[in-house]
Amino acid sequence: MKLYVRYLSMLLKSQLQYRASFFMTAAGQFLVSFTAFLGVYFLFSRFHSVEGFSFPEVLICFSVMLTSFSVTECFARGFDAFPKLIRSGELDRILVRPKGVIFQVLTSQMEFTRIGRFLQAVLMLGYAVPNCGVVWTADKILTVVLMIIGGIAVFTSLFVLYAGISFFTIEGLEFMNIFTDGSREFGKYPLSVYGETVLKFFTYVIPTALVQYYPLLYLVGRSDDRRLMLLPLIGFVFFLPCYGFFRYGLRSYRSAGS
Amino acid sequence: MKQYLSFFRIRFLAGLQYRAAAWAGIATQYAWGGLTILLFRAFYQSGANSFPMEFRALSSYVWLQQAFLAMFMTWFYDNDIFDSITGGGVAYELCRPCDLYTMWFVKNMAIRLSRVVLRCVPVLAVAAVLPAPYGVSLPADGIAALLFPISLLLGFLVLIAFSMLIYLSAFYTLSPMGIRILATSVMEFFCGALVPIPFLPEWLQPVMYALPFASMQNTPFLIYTGHLSRTVALERMGLQLLWLLLLLAAGRLLVNDAQKRVTVQGG
Numbered sequence: 422m423k424l425y426v427r428y429l430s431m432l433l434k435s436q437l438q439y440r441a442s443f444f445m446t447a448a449g450q451f452l453v454s455f456t457a458f459l460g461v462y463f464l465f466s467r468f469h470s471v472e473g474f475s476f477p478e479v480l481i482c483f484s485v486m487l488t489s490f491s492v493t494e495c496f497a498r499g500f501d502a503f504p505k506l507i508r509s510g511e512l513d514r515i516l517v518r519p520k521g522v523i524f525q526v527l528t529s530q531m532e533f534t535r536i537g538r539f540l541q542a543v544l545m546l547g548y549a550v551p552n553c554g555v556v557w558t559a560d561k562i563l564t565v566v567l568m569i570i571g572g573i574a575v576f577t578s579l580f581v582l583y584a585g586i587s588f589f590t591i592e593g594l595e596f597m598n599i600f601t602d603g604s605r606e607f608g609k610y611p612l613s614v615y616g617e618t619v620l621k622f623f624t625y626v627i628p629t630a631l632v633q634y635y636p637l638l639y640l641v642g643r644s645d646d647r648r649l650m651l652l653p654l655i656g657f658v659f660f661l662p663c664y665g666f667f668r669y670g671l672r673s674y675r676s677a678g679s
Numbered sequence: 680m681k682q683y684l685s686f687f688r689i690r691f692l693a694g695l696q697y698r699a700a701a702w703a704g705i706a707t708q709y710a711w712g713g714l715t716i717l718l719f720r721a722f723y724q725s726g727a728n729s730f731p732m733e734f735r736a737l738s739s740y741v742w743l744q745q746a747f748l749a750m751f752m753t754w755f756y757d758n759d760i761f762d763s764i765t766g767g768g769v770a771y772e773l774c775r776p777c778d779l780y781t782m783w784f785v786k787n788m789a790i791r792l793s794r795v796v797l798r799c800v801p802v803l804a805v806a807a808v809l810p811a812p813y814g815v816s817l818p819a820d821g822i823a824a825l826l827f828p829i830s831l832l833l834g835f836l837v838l839i840a841f842s843m844l845i846y847l848s849a850f851y852t853l854s855p856m857g858i859r860i861l862a863t864s865v866m867e868f869f870c871g872a873l874v875p876i877p878f879l880p881e882w883l884q885p886v887m888y889a890l891p892f893a894s895m896q897n898t899p900f901l902i903y904t905g906h907l908s909r910t911v912a913l914e915r916m917g918l919q920l921l922w923l924l925l926l927l928a929a930g931r932l933l934v935n936d937a938q939k940r941v942t943v944q945g946g
Contacts, residue, residue: 425807431885433732439854441854441857442854442856442857444857445858445860445861446856446857446858446860446867448861449857449859449860449861449863449864450860452860452861452862452864452865453860453864453867455864456864456865456867456868456873457873459868460868460873460874463874463878463879464722464874464885467726467729467731467880468722468725469725469726470725471721471722471725472721472724472725474724482752492793534792537827540801561818583827588779590699592697592699592703594703595706595707596703596706598707599706599707599710599711603707603710603711603714607714607718609698610718610721614717614718614721615717615718615721616717616720619714619717664681665702671898
């Protein structure tokens with residue numbers, strides 16, 4: 422853990438060396454998600470509600486997903502860039518070092534410019550929390566916290582799965598974007614708006630809906646079932662098969678040599 | 680002329696090699712297009728009267744967007760060009776008896792077109808057989824069918840002419856990442872990739888047409904769907920041509936200035 426903090430501060434310092442570039446990129450990250458927000462805002466100024474969800478309610482959903490995604494992208498960036506580690510042979514160096522693979526991949530890269538996205542998410546949450554008409558009791562606050570933590574777990578699992586697949590193919594990886602970027606992009610809205618089939622897919626195959634749609638139902642008072650609050654924790658269970666697949670890939674990994 | 684054609688050919692053929700990537704891309708595009716249409720269906724159900732275009736037209740718009748994504752994607756840049764500017768490799772290119780601007784322009788066209796060629800047919804073929812309001816329909820009428828390819832080409836050239844300015848900015852900043860992401864996010868919104876322009880508020884639309892971005896994918900797709908009347912369509916195409924000429928002129932000025940300032944260190 423101490424070593425992790427050392428790595429963290431080292432990477433942070435090295436990224437802050439190019440200060441202008443760092444802030445420009447962070448501002449760009451902010452702008453990217455800000456335009457996404459504008460898209461939602463303008464659609465709602467035309468239609469007012471979607472599937473019975475109001476603008477502030479959708480914003481809660483949006484900001485939870487964005488928070489989880491930006492935190493994951495910042496700290497688990499190494500898995501996102503994993504195909505590069507394989508291609509460049511850097512993975513061989515990692516394998517001969519006396520530390521866990523996961524630890525080393527996590528510390529190989531971090532993207533602190535994602536602070537831009539994170540900031541946007543926090544601003545939206547700050548707007549939505551007082552405006553969505555929810556009475557903020559302790560368990561409702563806990564629900565939002567669980568949604569965010571569960572979201573981080575799901576996105577991290579997806580990144581690990583992505584890294585696992587890259588042991589077998591590097592070219593065909595683009596389809597994984599459906600799940601990672603797709604969850605972020607389309608998870609702006611509660612996943613029920615896409616109809617039942619999509620909702621089922623994102624419940625049983627990729628558990629994105631478990632961290633946004635179902636707990637949101639409890640949060641905004643559409644359902645009184647308290648169990649919905651705990652569903653985001655299943656995101657952690659999803660990590661197991663993803664990690665298992667990564668292990669499997671790692672075992673069958675053959676280096677291309679020097 | 681011949682040299683540029685061969686630059687085009689090399690890049691185009693190289694781009695065609697990535698078949699597996701293309702299939703993965705196509706799968707992504709089905710999912711992306713499908714989910715986008717489902718999202719708009721939900722909005723349609725909550726307020727059909729506020730829907731600014733026919734649902735069929737919207738579906739066509741979304742599928743065209745997916746089919747021609749590689750032509751109009753705003754985030755794609757050829758890293759070789761950035762590397763050659765920041766790394767100094769551009770010195771070799773300047774020694775060649777051909778024009779830097781034209782060469783890079785042609786290379787960009789080739790990479791993007793090679794991707795479109797692999798992807799647009801499968802995407803459109805599946806979108807064509809989807810049930811009625813969700814698939815891609817035929818062009819609105821004969822005129823639209825005639826104007827669409829011309830406008831598509833114009834829009835494509837406008838986009839490349841604009842991205843040339845971003846490439847050339849690397850001569851001045853030497854670290855293009857920041858400008859690149861800023862430009863991408865602005866373009867993504869203002870060209871109608873995020874939300875089609877007719878869905879944005881009335882007051883914002885004139886602003887968008889005063890910028891070059893609306894002349895990229897927006898105009899040809901709206902012409903195809905028949906959202907624009909014939910006179911408006913011709914007007915918008917004139918606007919596309921105007922932006923193309925302006926951006927080409929700006930790129931030209933910038934490249935001349937950059938070539939004067941360029942210093943290459945060491946041998």
